[in-house]
Amino acid sequence: MITPVERFRGCLMGLMLGDAIGAPFEGCRQGIEPDFQKDLPAVLRYTDDSEMAIGVGESLIASDGFDPDDMAMRFAENYNPLRGYGSGTAAIINMIKSGMHWKEANTKVFKNGSFGNGSAMRAAPLGLFFSHRTGQLRAAVEEASSITHHHVLGKEGAVLLAYAVSLLVTQEVMKDRNHMIDALLGFTSSDEYSAKLLIMKELIKEEASGEQVVLRLGNTVLALESVPAALYVFLVYGSDFKKMMQVCISLGGDTDTIGAMAGALSGCLLGEQALPGEWIQKLENGEKGKDHIVEIAERLFLMHQAHS
Numbered sequence: 001m002i003t004p005v006e007r008f009r010g011c012l013m014g015l016m017l018g019d020a021i022g023a024p025f026e027g028c029r030q031g032i033e034p035d036f037q038k039d040l041p042a043v044l045r046y047t048d049d050s051e052m053a054i055g056v057g058e059s060l061i062a063s064d065g066f067d068p069d070d071m072a073m074r075f076a077e078n079y080n081p082l083r084g085y086g087s088g089t090a091a092i093i094n095m096i097k098s099g100m101h102w103k104e105a106n107t108k109v110f111k112n113g114s115f116g117n118g119s120a121m122r123a124a125p126l127g128l129f130f131s132h133r134t135g136q137l138r139a140a141v142e143e144a145s146s147i148t149h150h151h152v153l154g155k156e157g158a159v160l161l162a163y164a165v166s167l168l169v170t171q172e173v174m175k176d177r178n179h180m181i182d183a184l185l186g187f188t189s190s191d192e193y194s195a196k197l198l199i200m201k202e203l204i205k206e207e208a209s210g211e212q213v214v215l216r217l218g219n220t221v222l223a224l225e226s227v228p229a230a231l232y233v234f235l236v237y238g239s240d241f242k243k244m245m246q247v248c249i250s251l252g253g254d255t256d257t258i259g260a261m262a263g264a265l266s267g268c269l270l271g272e273q274a275l276p277g278e279w280i281q282k283l284e285n286g287e288k289g290k291d292h293i294v295e296i297a298e299r300l301f302l303m304h305q306a307h308s
């Protein structure tokens with residue numbers, strides 16, 4: 001029996017692990033088969049995905065709930081340009097750092113806002129926090145996305161990722177893979193994402209090849225490609241974290257973000273105890289490393305208990 005607090009810890013540890021394991025392979029072509037004994041660095045370093053998820057968690061804790069202005073400030077405070085941020089997000093964060101309000105900055109790079117996966121990759125802590133209050137989840141996650149990813153497709157990717165996390169906290173959804181897809185179909189009003197969710201069902205039924213998965217779902221930094229790809233990889237392989245990461249990397253493209261999203265889902269399903277210990281050991285642990293993200297998970301759990 002996996003306790004709820006183990007799911008919270010597993011979710012955020014899984015996010016950081018998936019990010020750090022996927023990072024060395026970012027931009028690879030589809031079809032490579034990583035040898036984790038050989039191909040992983042001595043210290044696993046996380047990237048922007050984890051750094052921003054840390055900002056989301058820190059803000060929820062400090063504000064005792066969701067406060068978008070505080071969250072924007074934390075993104076700016078935590079920003080480390082060496083963590084591999086996308087250029088659009090980096091530009092928006094720098095504008096926020098220089099004093100511009102996020103509501104102005106978020107349409108300065110793209111007129112309608114970004115539809116990259118930068119808000120979905122950091123949405124898992126919101127899914128945990130709002131897991132017993134899904135009536136509030138959508139509005140909060142959309143606004144949290146808007147800070148840097150204002151486009152409707154960017155926001156919806158974050159909403160679906162957070163909602164999937166909330167389902168894993170509250171329901172036994174892995175008994176039937178189609179159950180989660182149906183729940184997501186019921187939660188989204190986006191034609192674009194609904195189409196991808198239906199494709200996921202077909203791919204599962206066909207036991208599709210990696211090539212087909214990339215062809216039909218995509219693997220790029222666009223939220224509409226990488227969020228469905230991460231959900232798919234999780235639904236098919238998420239009960240085995242190592243195997244799942246192997247598949248994430250073999251899809252190529254935005255491997256760290258697909259890894260972070262699938263990692264958060266798998267960690268939430270399995271709990272922290274089931275994550276590969278030798279990988280956790282290699283994960284960096286500086287000022288805001290693995291201990292910090294686990295502490296965030298525990299504090300979010302306590303807040304979640306108090307609010308529910």
Ligand SMILES: [Mg+2]
Pocket residue numbers: 047048049083084256257
């Ligand atoms: Mg990254």
